[in-house]
Amino acid sequence: MDQDIRQHTCVFGLSWGDEGKGKIVDLLCPAFDLVVRFNGGANAGHTVCVGDDTFALHLLPSGVLHQRITSVIGPGVVVDPTQLLLEIDNLSARGIDVSDRLRISDRAHLVLPYHKLEDQLSEQAAGKNNKIGTTARGIGPCYADKMKRKTALRFCDLMGDEQFETRVRTQIAARMRLFQALFDHEGDVSADEVIADLQAARSRLAPMVCDTTDLLHRAMDEGRSMLFEGANGMLLDVDHGTYPFVTSSSPGPHGIGAGAGVPPSCVTRLVGVTKAYATRVGSGPFVSELDNKIGDQIRRQGKEFGTTTGRPRRCGWFDAVSCRYTARISGVTDIALMHLDTLSGFDEIGLCTAYCIDQQTVATPPADARLLERAQPVIEWLPGWREDLRTLRHYEDLPGNARRYLDRIESLLGAPVSIVGVGPERSQTLVRDRFRDILNIHQSTTV
Ligand code: IMP
Numbered sequence: 001m002d003q004d005i006r007q008h009t010c011v012f013g014l015s016w017g018d019e020g021k022g023k024i025v026d027l028l029c030p031a032f033d034l035v036v037r038f039n040g041g042a043n044a045g046h047t048v049c050v051g052d053d054t055f056a057l058h059l060l061p062s063g064v065l066h067q068r069i070t071s072v073i074g075p076g077v078v079v080d081p082t083q084l085l086l087e088i089d090n091l092s093a094r095g096i097d098v099s100d101r102l103r104i105s106d107r108a109h110l111v112l113p114y115h116k117l118e119d120q121l122s123e124q125a126a127g128k129n130n131k132i133g134t135t136a137r138g139i140g141p142c143y144a145d146k147m148k149r150k151t152a153l154r155f156c157d158l159m160g161d162e163q164f165e166t167r168v169r170t171q172i173a174a175r176m177r178l179f180q181a182l183f184d185h186e187g188d189v190s191a192d193e194v195i196a197d198l199q200a201a202r203s204r205l206a207p208m209v210c211d212t213t214d215l216l217h218r219a220m221d222e223g224r225s226m227l228f229e230g231a232n233g234m235l236l237d238v239d240h241g242t243y244p245f246v247t248s249s250s251p252g253p254h255g256i257g258a259g260a261g262v263p264p265s266c267v268t269r270l271v272g273v274t275k276a277y278a279t280r281v282g283s284g285p286f287v288s289e290l291d292n293k294i295g296d297q298i299r300r301q302g303k304e305f306g307t308t309t310g311r312p313r314r315c316g317w318f319d320a321v322s323c324r325y326t327a328r329i330s331g332v333t334d335i336a337l338m339h340l341d342t343l344s345g346f347d348e349i350g351l352c353t354a355y356c357i358d359q360q361t362v363a364t365p366p367a368d369a370r371l372l373e374r375a376q377p378v379i380e381w382l383p384g385w386r387e388d389l390r391t392l393r394h395y396e397d398l399p400g401n402a403r404r405y406l407d408r409i410e411s412l413l414g415a416p417v418s419i420v421g422v423g424p425e426r427s428q429t430l431v432r433d434r435f436r437d438i439l440n441i442h443q444s445t446t447v
Contacts, residue, residue, distance in 0.1 A: 008220075008262075009269040009438070010253040011336075012230030014326045016280040017251075018306070018313065019273040020338035020421055022046025025062040025229050027419075027426055028271075031438050033224035034070045035063025036216065038259030039249035040231030041078040041111055041142070043135040045307025049424045053094070056307050058137075059084050061229050064091065064098045070219075071098065072212050075107035076249065076259020077231075078142040079155070080116075081201035104205060105212040106156040112168070113189050114175040115141040121183040132245055133282025135308050143248035155209050158202050165195050213261030220266065228256050228267060234326035242369055245284025252330045269438070272332035272415070274323055275339045276405075278352075279313040281306045285372035288316035288352035288379075302342035317350035317379065320412040322365055327413045334435060335413060338421035340402060341428075346384035349405060353412060354378035382408060390423040395430040 009028065013019040026048045029035060042058040048065060049055075057064070059079060061071040073079060084104075091098055115138030122141075123131050134140060145152040151171060157164050172191045179185040216226065232251040235241045239250065249255060257264045277298055280286045289295065295315040298304065304313035327335075343349055354361050355375040366372060385399040392398060398406075398420070406417045418435035422428045431439060 007269050008226045008228070008267045009271060010228040010230060010256060010267050011271045011273060012228075012252050012330065013233030014235075014272040014274040014323050014330070014332065014335070015233045015278060015319075016235045016286075017231075017233035018045070018279055018281065018304075019233060019275055020336070021229065021231075021273045022048045022057065022062045023338070023421065023424070023426070023429070024271060024273050024336045024419065025227065026065060027429055028227055028438060029063050029066045029069055031225070032063075032069065032227040034072055034216070034219055034226045035061045035066075036072040036074055036212075036226055036228045036260050036262075037061045037231060038074040038076045038228055039251050039255045040247060041139050042080050042083045042137045043139045043247060043308060044231035047307050047424075049426070055091070058087060058308060060087050060091075060098065060102070063227065063229070064102060065096065067101070069101065070215075071102050072216065072260075073102070073104045073108060074212055074260040075105040076255060077105070078109045078111050078139060078146070078249075079104065080111035080138065081158070081205060082197050083111075083137075085201060085204060099208065102208050103212050103215060104155060104209045106154070106159065106209050107211075107213070108155050109142055109146045110153045110155065110158060111138040111142045112153065112171070113138075113194055114172060115139075115145070117185075117189060118175070118179065121179055121185055125183050131283050133284070135282075137308070140248045155205075158198060159206060159209055164198075168195060168198065216260060216262050220262070226262070226267075228253070228260060228262075230255065234272075234330060235322055240326070240329055242284045242365070242372060243367070245282065245369060252326065254330070268333075270331055270333045271336055271419070272327060272330055272334070273336040273338060274318075275302075276318060276337055276343050277302070277339070278316045278319045279304050280316075281309065281311050281313050285369050285375070286314055286316055287321070287355055287372060287375045288319040288350070288377045289314055290316045294346075298342060301345075302339050317352050317377070318409065319352045319377075320409065321352060321355055321363060324363075324413050325365055327415055332413075332415045334418035335410070335415050336419035336421070337406065337409065337417050340398075340406075340420050341389040341422040343384065343405075344389055345386060348381045349384045350377075350379040350381055351405075351408060351412070352377040353380045380408075390428060392422055392430065393427070395420060395432050398430070
């Protein structure tokens with residue numbers, strides 16, 4: 001295949017996660033040799049539907065469903081080894097063996113039971129307005145340890161440090177004292193059980209652990225193509241998102257350098273995924289939220305319940321202010337707009353084009369979450385459509401009002417909508433001409 005067509009690509013979320021990235025990664029996989037995760041951990045939830053089968057993945061890159069592809073978990077991912085084994089075993093029970101095509105960075109940090117416990121305890125202890133609404137997967141505490149440097153443990157430690165078990169025991173004892181002092185927590189994490197689980201993880205994962213940075217550079221030298229899979233979404237970015245209601249990593253393409261060890265400049269196709277409306281799980285400001293019957297209807301029609309936690313997702317109109325912001329930060333080259341079918345049946349559809357904060361209209365989100373909480377959405381109304389879009393297979397067949405809606409989003413975000421999702425299955429994806437080359441489809445828009 002032509003190397004230009006197979007330019008290194010990143011698929012990432014422009015919103016608060018749950019945009020449908022797993023489906024896009026799965027769709028694009030056949031054009032790539034490697035799929036790489038570079039951020040986050042088991043907080044991510046990717047649902048991929050293949051025929052009648054649905055796969056819910058958290059830590060594993062969506063690429064693992066493709067036999068030919070090497071899936072890589074990069075240095076920037078925080079990995080709960082027990083959860084990883086669980087996902088590997090779940091796939092294996094369904095006849096998919098990933099052990100020979102999964103590679104885990106020896107630089108990746110370990111999420112251990114005390115990280116998850118701290119995540120839960122600190123959320124319980126936080127006042128109503130200070131809860132982040134985390135996934136309780138230990139993400140924040142693990143990244144905090146990583147940044148503190150003295151207390152963190154990585155895969156290379158699990159594999160090679162003779163002092164590893166002593167270090168784990170020391171950490172567990174120290175955390176228990178800390179949790180007692182901070183949260184009045186009396187329970188214990190059993191060091192023996194943690195060590196036994198880690199020993200099992202060591203022996204089973206050892207063949208998959210390696211220097212993935214070198215692996216990726218050699219792959220590039222050999223002309224192999226890479227697809228980077230951003231977990232979570234850019235509005236949850238620790239630097240650019242709705243801080244402090246964010247996750248602890250960099251989910252956009254700018255996270256690739258740090259999280260995969262590859263120069264981001266070599267990743268030239270940047271596919272930003274978002275839904276045709278907005279959703280958010282967890283706490284934090286959500287200016288275009290619809291806390292009413294319309295929001296309920298979107299949640300029902302879109303089946304908006306979290307993959308990782310099962311929580312009902314908050315729903316609202318498409319927020320062009322925050323998406324334009326993440327589109328600019330990421331330099332998105334193509335937008336994948338998912339769940340357009342969910343909006344069928346509304347007389348009018350709202351688009352949030354600006355925020356009104358304390359009588360001032362602003363076109364970019366402010367840094368301060370308290371200001372965002374006070375913001376009112378400025379809504380532009382567009383006519384809706386009644387047609388069921390789920391059976392459509394060509395972009396050109398979309399009803400006129402649906403196309404006008406997409407045109408407006410393109411002009412507000414300043415980037416082309418190249419892919420449109422009209423249902424959960426691979427086949428329910430409309431691909432526009434400019435994007436067909438990557439799928440090696442020359443005759444038809446159907447995939
Ligand atoms: P954490 O990443 O578990 O610490 O959670 C921090 C915030 O990010 C919470 O509001 C979570 O609900 C949210 N979050 C983290 N990962 C995802 C995701 O993949 N999809 C949606 N929300 C997420």
